[in-house]
Amino acid sequence: MKNTIISAAIIVMFFISVSVFSFPSYTGYSGAPGSSGNCASTCHGSSGGTIQISGFPTQYTPGQAYIITISHNGGQTIRNFNGSCRIGTGSSNAGVISAGTSTSVYNTAGETNGVHLSSNSLNSATFNWTAPSSGTGTVKLYIAGHQGSKNDPNTNIILTATEIISGIPGINGNIPTEITLFQNYPNPFNSETIISYSVPKQGNVKLDIYNVAGEKMETMVDGYKESGYYMIAWDASNYASGVYYYRLTVGDRDITKRMTLLK
Numbered sequence: 001m002k003n004t005i006i007s008a009a010i011i012v013m014f015f016i017s018v019s020v021f022s023f024p025s026y027t028g029y030s031g032a033p034g035s036s037g038n039c040a041s042t043c044h045g046s047s048g049g050t051i052q053i054s055g056f057p058t059q060y061t062p063g064q065a066y067i068i069t070i071s072h073n074g075g076q077t078i079r080n081f082n083g084s085c086r087i088g089t090g091s092s093n094a095g096v097i098s099a100g101t102s103t104s105v106y107n108t109a110g111e112t113n114g115v116h117l118s119s120n121s122l123n124s125a126t127f128n129w130t131a132p133s134s135g136t137g138t139v140k141l142y143i144a145g146h147q148g149s150k151n152d153p154n155t156n157i158i159l160t161a162t163e164i165i166s167g168i169p170g171i172n173g174n175i176p177t178e179i180t181l182f183q184n185y186p187n188p189f190n191s192e193t194i195i196s197y198s199v200p201k202q203g204n205v206k207l208d209i210y211n212v213a214g215e216k217m218e219t220m221v222d223g224y225k226e227s228g229y230y231m232i233a234w235d236a237s238n239y240a241s242g243v244y245y246y247r248l249t250v251g252d253r254d255i256t257k258r259m260t261l262l263k
Contacts, residue, residue, distance in 0.1 A: 027116060028108040030082040031156050032142035034091030035110045038156045039144060049155030050074040051081065051145040055126075059220070059232060060161045062134040067100065070143065071124035076152060078122055081145030083115045085129060087136055089237070094139035100126035131161075137192060138162050138235040162220075165194060165231035175227060176200045181248040181255040188260040189236075195220065196231040197248050206249040209234065212242065220246075236261050 031038025039045065055068040072078055085094045093113045099105050102125035104118040115127045132139065143157040176198035184193045199205055207221035217239065220232055236244070241263045247256040 026080075027082060027106045027114060028111045029144055030084045030111060030114060030142040031144045031158070032084045032086050032091070032111065032140075033089065034086075035082075035084065035142070038142075039146075039154060044150050045146055045152060045154040047153060049145060049147050049153035051078055051143070051147065051155035051157070053141070053143055053157055053159060056129070056141050056159050057161050059164050060131040060139070061164050062131055062136065065128060065130045067126055068129055068141075069124060069126050070145065072147060076121075076148035078117065078125075079120055079146045079148060079152075080117045081143060082111070083127070083141065083143045084111050084113060085139055085141045087132070088138050089140065094136060095132040096130045098128045098130070100128050103127045134163070134165070136163060137233060138237075160235060162233045162235050165233060176229060179248070179250050179253055179255065181246070181257055183257060184234075184246065184259045188262045190261075190263055191237045192233055192235050193259060193261075194231050194233055195246055196229065198229045199225055199250055200227055202226050203251060207232070208247050208249070210245045210247065212244070217244070 028036040029039050050072045051070065052073055053068060053070055055066055057066060060066070070078065070081060083097070085097060086092060087094045097105060097113050097115045099115070099118070102118055102122055103115050106114045106116060108114065117125055139161050141159040141161070145155045147153050177200050179200060180198045182196040184195045186193060195207065197207065202225065204223065205221055205225040206219065208219050209217045211217055220234060239261060241261050244259050244261060245256050246259060247254055
């Protein structure tokens with residue numbers, strides 16, 4: 001009888017242990033299309049997590065390597081997370097993810113290039129993402145992370161990066177002699193279009209997107225550029241059909257053009 005009581009106590013302790021803690025060995029739950037869902041470490045938990053991502057670009061250069069950092073800005077440590085990067089809104093992998101500090105990659109059904117923590121309950125970690133080849137277009141990074149024990153907060157993140165089509169010194173060896181904002185192509189367009197511009201000398205460049213009410217929708221470029229011709233893709237899949245304006249600002253000069261989104 002005594003042994004029976006002890007065995008029962010062990011079983012109860014086992015189930016208490018399982019119910020208290022999350023399941024950090026679960027993989028394939030980054031929330032990306034084709035994955036097993038968006039629950040990072042367990043199929044329980046709540047909203048309100050504080051996990052954050054830094055280092056993932058809003059505009060990527062094809063073939064360039066980026067160091068991505070995962071951390072939290074409050075609450076408990078990151079129990080674990082799952083992450084993957086996809087082309088557009090589809091299930092094909094975008095670029096290559098490799099392990100960094102305190103992370104490892106995994107290969108499972110639906111997520112053949114996923115990443116998660118290599119050990120549980122950390123404050124931060126890093127992983128590497130090498131951007132895909134030219135012509136891939138818009139990509140999305142999916143991250144689902146869990147903090148604390150089984151019923152504590154989950155965080156679900158989707159970050160979008162558009163491809164910098166080119167940034168070359170000149171076209172056919174020519175260096176631009178004036179600031180030019182070209183008409184976007186195609187126009188009208190469905191979801192994605194290419195915006196091209198040129199700057200004759202190095203300096204700060206800004207490219208913004210506005211709606212017809214004059215409200216700024218996105219900043220596509222904001223920083224230092226060498227003299228040259230540039231093209232960048234604008235992913236408008238999250239915006240409604242209609243007329244939009246794009247404005248190039250170089251020093252005290254600005255140029256605005258109109259484009260039409262038709263879905």
